[in-house]
Amino acid sequence: MISPTKLAPWLATIGLFVVWEGAVHLFAIPEFVLPAPSKAMAALIQYWPAIWQNAFYTFWVTLVGFGMAVVFGLALGLVTGASALTYAALYPMLVGFNSIPKVAIVPVLVVWFGIGTIPAILTAFTISFFPIVVNVATGLATLEPELRDVLRSLGARKIDILLKVGVPRSMPYFFASLKVAVTLAFVGTVISETVAGNAGMGHLMLTASSSFRVPLVFAGLLVIAVMGVGMYAIFALVERRFVGWAFRGAETA
Amino acid sequence: MTAFVELDQVTMTYGGAGNGPPAVADASLEIRRGEFVAMVGPSGCGKSSILKIVSGLMPVDSGIARVAGETVSGPLTMVGMAFQNATLLPWRTTLENVLLPLEVSRSHRGSFRRKKAEHIETAHELLRIVGLEGYENHAPHELSGGMQQRASLCRALIHAPDLLLLDEPFAALDAFTREELWGVLQDLWMQRKFTVILVTHDLRESVYLADRVYVVSKRPGRIVYERPITLPRPRTLESTFDQDFVDLVHGLRDHIGEVRAA
Ligand SMILES: Nc1ncnc2c1ncn2[C@@H]1O[C@H](COP(=O)(O)OP(=O)(O)O)[C@@H](O)[C@H]1O
Ligand SMILES: [Mg+2]
Numbered sequence: 483m484i485s486p487t488k489l490a491p492w493l494a495t496i497g498l499f500v501v502w503e504g505a506v507h508l509f510a511i512p513e514f515v516l517p518a519p520s521k522a523m524a525a526l527i528q529y530w531p532a533i534w535q536n537a538f539y540t541f542w543v544t545l546v547g548f549g550m551a552v553v554f555g556l557a558l559g560l561v562t563g564a565s566a567l568t569y570a571a572l573y574p575m576l577v578g579f580n581s582i583p584k585v586a587i588v589p590v591l592v593v594w595f596g597i598g599t600i601p602a603i604l605t606a607f608t609i610s611f612f613p614i615v616v617n618v619a620t621g622l623a624t625l626e627p628e629l630r631d632v633l634r635s636l637g638a639r640k641i642d643i644l645l646k647v648g649v650p651r652s653m654p655y656f657f658a659s660l661k662v663a664v665t666l667a668f669v670g671t672v673i674s675e676t677v678a679g680n681a682g683m684g685h686l687m688l689t690a691s692s693s694f695r696v697p698l699v700f701a702g703l704l705v706i707a708v709m710g711v712g713m714y715a716i717f718a719l720v721e722r723r724f725v726g727w728a729f730r731g732a733e734t735a
Numbered sequence: 736m737t738a739f740v741e742l743d744q745v746t747m748t749y750g751g752a753g754n755g756p757p758a759v760a761d762a763s764l765e766i767r768r769g770e771f772v773a774m775v776g777p778s779g780c781g782k783s784s785i786l787k788i789v790s791g792l793m794p795v796d797s798g799i800a801r802v803a804g805e806t807v808s809g810p811l812t813m814v815g816m817a818f819q820n821a822t823l824l825p826w827r828t829t830l831e832n833v834l835l836p837l838e839v840s841r842s843h844r845g846s847f848r849r850k851k852a853e854h855i856e857t858a859h860e861l862l863r864i865v866g867l868e869g870y871e872n873h874a875p876h877e878l879s880g881g882m883q884q885r886a887s888l889c890r891a892l893i894h895a896p897d898l899l900l901l902d903e904p905f906a907a908l909d910a911f912t913r914e915e916l917w918g919v920l921q922d923l924w925m926q927r928k929f930t931v932i933l934v935t936h937d938l939r940e941s942v943y944l945a946d947r948v949y950v951v952s953k954r955p956g957r958i959v960y961e962r963p964i965t966l967p968r969p970r971t972l973e974s975t976f977d978q979d980f981v982d983l984v985h986g987l988r989d990h991i992g993e994v995r996a997a
Contacts, residue, residue, distance in 0.1 A: 628818040628902075635790050635810040636894070637841030646839060650826050727826045727874060 517697040522704060525697035532686065537705050540671050540682040543599060544713075547606025548667040555611040555663070556656065559618025563652065564644060569623055580612040584670055588677045602674040602682065609670035610663040617659035621652025654728035657721035664713040672706060737804065738765035739930050740789055740898065745798035746955075747788055752796035758784040760955035761798070766947075768897075771924055771931045773941035773948045775987065777995055781956025782934040786900045789932065790814045802898065811898070812841055815891035815929075819903045821883035823875040823890075830871040833858045833889045840894055854893070861889040864926070865919050881912035885919060892923065899924075901933045905940065914972055917943050921969055938987045942980060943970050950990045960990045 499519045505511070506518040513521060526533060562572045584605055591601035625647060633643050675684025683702050690698040722729060742764045748757040759781040766772050774782050787793040788800050791807045791814075800807040815836075823832045837843040837854050847854070862868060865885040867878075875883055884904060891899060901920075905913040921944060924931060935941050941948045942964055950960035966979060974980055 626820070626822050628816075628820060629822040631787070631790070631792055632816050632822070632836070632890075633839060634792060635812065635814050635816060636836050636839055637810060637812050638839035642839045642844070646835070647824065650824070653826075725826075727876070 514694055514696045517700050519700075519704075521697040522700035525695070526701040526704065529698055529701065533683075533701065533705060536681060536683050536686040536702075537709065540668070540675065540684070540706070541709060543602045543675075543682065544606050544664075544667045544671045544709075547603040547670060548610055548664050550603070550607045551611035551614060551663055551667065552660065554607070555614025555659075556618055558611070559615040559652070559656070560622065560644075560649070562615060563619035563622025563648070565640075566623075569619060573619070576612065576615055579608075584609045585673050585677060588674050591674070592678045597678045598680055601678055602671050605674035606667040606670035609673075610667040613659045613662045613666065614656065617655035618652045621655035622648040625651070654721075654725040657717070657725050661714045661717035661721065664717055665710045668706060668710050668713070738801070739768035739770070739803060740764070740766040740932070741799075741801040742785070742788065743799045743801070745788060745800055746796045747784060747793055748796055749784075749793075757796065757955045759788065760957055762951075762957050763798075764949060764958050764961075766930060766932065768930055769928045771933070771944060771946045773933045773935055773945035774951055775935060775938060775941050775948060775991065776951030776956065777953055777991070778936070780951045780953050780994075782951055783902050785951070785956060786816075786902055786932060786934060789898070790816065790900055812894075813897045815894065815896035815899045817884075817887045817891040817899075817901050817904045819906045821875070821880075821887035823883055823886060825875050828872045828874060829862070829867060829878065829886050830855070830858055832875065832886055833862065833893050836890060836894045843894060858889065858893060861892055861923075862886070864923055865889055879912075881908050881916060884908060884916060888920065888923065892927070892929070895927075895929075897929055899929050899931045901931065903934055903936065906936060913937070913940070918969075918972070920944060925969060938984050938991070939975060939980075941987065942966070942983045943975060948987060950987065950994060952994050959994060962987060962990075 503518050503520060506516060517525075558572075562568055562576070587608065588601055588605055591604050595601055595604070622644070625643075629647065630643075633647070671682065672684040672687075675682035676688050677684075679685040679688075683706055687699045687702040690696075690702065742762050745759060745762045746752075746757050747759040748754055762781075762785060764772075774785065776782055784793065788795055789802065789807070791800075791802075791810045794808075802811060803813070823829075824835070827835070834854060838847050843850075859868075859871065862871060862885075865888060867882060867885050867889070870878060870882065870886075875886070878886065888904070891901075905916050908916065917940060924944075931944075933941070933944060945964050948962045948964060949958050950962075951957065952959045962983070964983060966974065966977075966983075
């Protein structure tokens with residue numbers, strides 16, 4: 483017997499497609515405005531080789547950018563959260579950087595690196611490192627005052643507090659941020675491919691829409707969504723695997 | 736005989752003198768080595784602040800705090816502490832939590848690895864006394880609130896501190912568990928004879944455990960009354976129904992009433 487919570491997301495998704503399909507037929511919405519999901523599926527099958535090739539490209543570009551974001555975000559998060567001083571110094575800058583729409587920096591990246599893969603990797607990276615930094619820094623900075631008193635009175639060194647308490651405590655925040663960050667990385671890659679790409683899902687959809695093959699555009703959107711959900715699910719599993727104690731604690735609380 | 740813990744006319748303001756009203760004003764007290772002292776008083780009156788002064792976590796504006804004959808001028812490593820929340824680290828087992836102070840404290844971290852077997856032995860012994868034998872490898876979330884508090888007491892005592900500071904350690908527990916832990920704490924203290932300052936809201940708890948009870952006034956905290964408790968030890972839950980015990984509790988209650996009304 484499959485539990486209702488396991489079944490619910492599938493039913494909700496199927497429900498959305500049913501409503502979408504029904505609405506398109508009911509209101510006779512033209513295909514170049516909003517194609518029915520069945521049309522998008524047909525396009526998916528028809529253009530599968532091209533889609534597969536571009537999806538794979540987008541996938542690995544995203545992973546490279548995301549990988550950089552993990553390494554850099556973890557490091558910067560540790561530095562930011564390590565002390566009240568670095569937190570005060572760096573946090574406003576991080577918020578400021580995060581407020582910049584990443585689509586605005588793609589042209590700059592193109593000037594520096596030319597059209598192609600590198601701007602896409604860097605856009606994925608810049609858009610996805612912020613949640614990692616913020617989460618790690620927050621996890622580090624939220625030491626219970628009582629525990630801090632215990633450690634201070636023992637004469638514990640900053641480095642010991644950081645390694646034995648701060649870092650383990652920030653791990654649930656870190657892993658929680660990964661699943662958000664990886665979906666953002668997809669957004670970054672696709673933005674860059676759309677604005678200044680010569681391959682990838684963003685480029686494919688841009689080409690398709692300029693020749694009014696709207697069902698193909700929607701097929702592309704569906705593929706990106708599926709890849710995003712897949713990566714999210716993988717990192718949700720990774721999270722449970724590595725910081726299970728945070729979940730078990732929450733369930734008994 | 737000189738006092739082990741001594742506060743002489745101590746005033747302390749958070750953020751330093753002149754930054755608003757002091758949390759503790761002109762507080763004086765003397766505690767002998769090995770004595771068990773309880774501190775009671777209305778909420779927000781400065782009891783926790785007094786513990787922070789004694790442990791060296793907060794500097795005084797004026798007056799002198801002395802522990803073991805020396806003026807307190809920074810965090811004291813001879814202190815063990817436990818609080819209302821057990822603050823165990825959720826990713827460590829009970830045993831690893833108890834060992835934490837030895838891993839990080841200035842005086843033990845250098846030799847921790849070398850003496851690990853010995854330390855684990857000490858931890859097992861403490862856990863046995865508080866009734867946590869067999870729970871060494873359990874994670875904190877697998878322990879009840881009372882068991883977590885027992886583990887927290889062990890963590891406070893693992894480095895054999897001379898002075899144990901307890902800030903309402905049993906306040907969040909149900910009445911039965913709390914009274915059980917009074918017995919546990921009394922056992923620990925009678926075996927090891929460290930000095931204790933216990934902050935509590937519970938007058939019965941103070942009479943059960945302490946050799947002497949201090950009543951602290953409303954903010955700013957001062958010591959307004961002091962009551963020796965000479966009931967024989969070990970005290971038991973039965974003895975809390977004796978007339979002597981009940982009279983002592985009533986006596987304290989009257990003083991608390993005066994403090995609150997003042
Ligand atoms: N870290 C702090 N900063 C500023 N004021 C504080 C701080 N901690 C406590 N106080 C204030 O000092 C007073 C005494 O607090 P506390 O010693 O915690 O009281 P108690 O433990 O008796 O309830 C209270 O009015 C409280 O608001
Ligand atoms: Mg308090």
